[in-house]
Amino acid sequence: MANAVRVGVVQMTSINDLEANFKTCSRLVKEATAAGVKLLCFPESFSFIGTKVEDSLKIAEPIGGPIMQRYCSLARESSIWLSLGGFQEKGPDDAHLHNTHLLVDDSGKIRRTYRKIHLFDVDVPGNMVYKESAYTTAGTEIVVENSPIGRLGLSVCYDLRFSELYQLLRFDHNAQVLLVPSAFTKVTGESHWEILLRGRAIETQCYVIAAAQAGRHNDKRESYGDAIIIDPWGTIIARLPDRLSTGIAIADIDLLKIESVRTRMPIAQQRKFNIFWKPTSPPSSHI
Numbered sequence: 001m002a003n004a005v006r007v008g009v010v011q012m013t014s015i016n017d018l019e020a021n022f023k024t025c026s027r028l029v030k031e032a033t034a035a036g037v038k039l040l041c042f043p044e045s046f047s048f049i050g051t052k053v054e055d056s057l058k059i060a061e062p063i064g065g066p067i068m069q070r071y072c073s074l075a076r077e078s079s080i081w082l083s084l085g086g087f088q089e090k091g092p093d094d095a096h097l098h099n100t101h102l103l104v105d106d107s108g109k110i111r112r113t114y115r116k117i118h119l120f121d122v123d124v125p126g127n128m129v130y131k132e133s134a135y136t137t138a139g140t141e142i143v144v145e146n147s148p149i150g151r152l153g154l155s156v157c158y159d160l161r162f163s164e165l166y167q168l169l170r171f172d173h174n175a176q177v178l179l180v181p182s183a184f185t186k187v188t189g190e191s192h193w194e195i196l197l198r199g200r201a202i203e204t205q206c207y208v209i210a211a212a213q214a215g216r217h218n219d220k221r222e223s224y225g226d227a228i229i230i231d232p233w234g235t236i237i238a239r240l241p242d243r244l245s246t247g248i249a250i251a252d253i254d255l256l257k258i259e260s261v262r263t264r265m266p267i268a269q270q271r272k273f274n275i276f277w278k279p280t281s282p283p284s285s286h287i
Ligand SMILES: O=C(O)CNC(=O)[C@H](CS)NC(=O)CCC(=O)C(=O)O
Pocket: 044, 045, 049, 050, 056, 086, 099, 119, 120, 130, 132, 157, 158, 161, 183, 184, 185, 188, 189
C-alpha cells in the first residue's frame, strides 16, 4: 500500500510506579520502531495509576515537566510520534488536575494537548462509584492536529460515549483518525467497549485507534483490556490477542481507504442539519 502509514496501539497495566511504567513504555516504543510504526498510541494513565486520588494529585505536573520530558526524549530518540493519553497535568489548584492527552512528534516536540471534556462520574453496576470531577477539571476545547498519519482527532476514554464530540471532529474539523486512549472499567468495557468504538468509526468514517489499560492495577482497580484499531468501514484490523497481556498491535492506515468509503457513502453531503439539531447548538437537555 503506497499511501499506508504504520501505527501501533498499546495495551498495558500501569501501576503506582512512574519508573516501572516508563520502562514498559520504552520497551514498547522499541518494539514499535523495529516494526516500522510511525505513531504509537498509549492508554489513559499510561505513566501512572495510583491507589488513591491523592497519589495522582501528588505526581501531577505542568506540561513540559520532568515526567513528560522523558517521554518526549523517548519520541525523539526513536523518531516516532507518540499519543500519550490521560496524563496527570497539574490543574488550576492543588486539589485538581487535568486529564490530558498529549501528541508528541518524532522530534520530541509536544504538538497539541487535549484536556478530557467528559469526566467519569458514574455508579458502575456491581462495581464502584467513580467521581472523576472531584479531582479533575474538565477541558472545553476540541483538538485536531495534522500528522504523517493523517488528521488526528483527540479524545480520552469516557468521551467515547458522547458521539457529538466525534461528529464535530469529523464534520467540522475534518478528522481522519480518531484517538481514544482509555482505561475502561472491566464491567462497562465488557458490555460497551467494542460496540461504541465501531459505532464511532462507522458513523464518522474515520480510523479509530483505542489504546487500553488492562487487568489489575491494584487491589481496588481493574481495567478492560482490548486495545484495538478499527478501519473507516468499522472492521477491526488489529487487536491484542487477549484481555490481559501487555504489548502492541499494529495496522496500516490507508488514507485512500477513507476517501473510498466517504465517496461511495457520502454522508457528509447527505446530512440534514436543517431538519435536525446542529451539534454546535444543542437541544435543551432532557433527563
Ligand atoms: O483516574 C484515573 O486514574 C484515570 N482516569 C480514568 O481512569 C477515568 C476516570 S476514573 N476512567 C474512565 O473514564 C472510564 C470510562 C469507562 O469505563 C466507561 O465509559 O465505561
